[in-house]
Amino acid sequence: MTLIYFFLQVTSKKDQEQYWVDREKPYRFVTVTQFAEAFQSYHVGRKIGDELSVPFDKSKSHPAALTTKKYGVNKKELLKANFSREYLLMKRNSFVYIFKICQVNSSFSCFTCINILIV
Numbered sequence: 001m002t003l004i005y006f007f008l009q010v011t012s013k014k015d016q017e018q019y020w021v022d023r024e025k026p027y028r029f030v031t032v033t034q035f036a037e038a039f040q041s042y043h044v045g046r047k048i049g050d051e052l053s054v055p056f057d058k059s060k061s062h063p064a065a066l067t068t069k070k071y072g073v074n075k076k077e078l079l080k081a082n083f084s085r086e087y088l089l090m091k092r093n094s095f096v097y098i099f100k101i102c103q104v105n106s107s108f109s110c111f112t113c114i115n116i117l118i119v
Helices: 005-013 030-042 042-051 075-092 094-118
Strands: none
Touching: 005 030, 030 042, 075 094
């Protein structure tokens, strides 16, 4: 189970009761705000908060680690990679493409035959 899925269950009214630890005390719903406040008062929450409060210093990172453009390659390379991927998929599924072409051709010939018979 992922952490996000766990938090979604813990904070929902319907699923929270199954995670109630102390069976001696009656269950009471804990709101998201109360849950967040309790997490931030816990030493792990404080540590994460302290780490996230310090802004990231880009001068300490390697220049190639962070991209300055939207994509790491230019548009021509993206187009080339996309066409090669599509070509590979077409080769892999060539039977389906050939079958569909034959199916379309046969349906067109049937329509023309029907049109000729009607006229």
